[in-house]
Amino acid sequence: MKGSPLMAARTVYDERSFAKELADNPHYDDLLLALSMADEADELTSHRFGAMDLHVENKPDHTPVTDADRATEQLIRDRLGKERPEDSIYGEELGKAASTGRRWIIDPIDGTKNFVRGVPVWATLIGLQDGDDIVLGVVSAPMLHNRWFAVRDGGAYMGSDADNAVRLHVSGVSDLANASLSLSSLSGWKERGDRDELIALSDRMWRLRGFGDFWQYMLVAQGAIDVAAEPELDLYDMAALVPIVEEAGGTFTDLEGNPGPWGGNGLASNGLLHHTVLQAL
CATH class of the missing domain: 3.40.190.80 (D-Maltodextrin-Binding Protein; domain 2)
Structure with a gap:
């Protein structure tokens, strides 16, 4: 395998703290908030995953929604209402507001069909739009024991938070x-x-x-x-x-x-x- 294209594409990770590097980023406080909200969302969704009393409905577009989807989005909205009251929110389940300059974009459970069927591949998605740009993203998948996050001009990472992460980079495959x-x-x-x-x-x-x-x-x-x-x-x-x-x-x-x-x-x-x-x- 040595020297093969497959080995050349292999990813190697180096976990460490990136908090000092990110501290000067203008959206670092937003990142800390998003990671904290993801922690709360993970606790809720993990508790409801596989629950015998999980309530499932079909939306008008024939996709499913559960009580966990709505509760998770409400949890995030409540937190934002306290921490970022001037920001608008665009969510899958509870309303799609226009941008007021800063807008949080939420998918409480991306992969609801998996969630309903007991497939452990789903995540809470939290994005932040500032002006015309998406400046922050957090993707938290508790059943995969994984989380990914990024801030604009600050890099992309995989890990629980800025103190425990690896920096990500796409592959170099060109063929x-x-x-x-x-x-x-x-x-x-x-x-x-x-x-x-x-x-x-x-x-x-x-x-x-x-x-x-x-x-x-x-x-x-x-x-x-x-x-x-x-x-x-x-x-x-x-x-x-x-x-x-x-x-x-x-x-x-x-x-x-x-x-x-x-x-x-x-x-x-x-x-x-x-x-x-x-x-x-």
């Missing part, structure tokens, strides 16, 4: 034949009319897997995979992911190549493969 792609499903691609192009692209790549939802984007940021894409997304699905991918050195756009989480779909990559994938799709 599709050595690259790994992750998707959530194929159904939305059929509706877009480019499922055949997607399958043809996957045939050119080393590996296709369906990690799905938040996880595939975090794996891109970690350098564990190289490309992730979804054809249908809301702002709350993507906002927290964007700074993590970008601060790790990657690229996050919609499927037309427009940067950020604003296009209703998402494509994340290590940057080296982004143009090639956009052309293929």
